[in-house]
Amino acid sequence: DAGVIQSPRHEVTEMGQEVTLRCKPISGHDYLFWYRQTMMRGLELLIYFNNNVPIDDSGMPEDRFSAKMPNASFSTLKIQPSEPRDSAVYFCASSRGAGSYEQYFGPGTRLTVT
């Protein structure tokens, strides 16, 4: 099992540019979560999907952020336009179900917006 795969691992971009982060969940997992981690705010849940359908996007900071899951094996998190305060590590995680099932995290994408 390859685990959760995220790309790119590092992204450096200039303010105002569009950024797209990608995630491939573990096969057979029907929940997918996007998190953001910063020193100041810790680990924040941005949005999560169940069977490719967004369930709760209340953590998405603002309209500049959007996420999609076109199929069970792929999800994207897009920031347009990016700002320096978006600099963080973005994690994708997946789980087999809700309730008692643990989440499996990807290695993260470190985003730097200059």
Next chain:
Amino acid sequence: AQSVAQPEDQVNVAEGNPLTVKCTYSVSGNPYLFWYVQYPNRGLQFLLKYITGDNLVKGSYGFEAEFNKSQTSFHLKKPSALVSDSALYFCAVRDSSASKIIFGSGTRLSIRP
């Protein structure tokens, strides 16, 4: 509403000594409780979980956690710390009726040789 608290930002322990990382929680229903560890430049890694049954849960790398319903706590423990245990530890809780997990703020564990 669900919540979880990790009262210590940092815990320092000498190698070979027992360690405890504290966690308290609040849920409206039955809790599912989790511990995760994060090593530098890595994603969070699942350590152990409590669902029901025995209050003492054993997990990876010799870690265990004790569920205490009356104190609403789920402290992480290890009898003998290793330098390689140095990492960031997150407690998390999920209400049995909810889909998402709530993570604590994290506790940095530092084991000195």
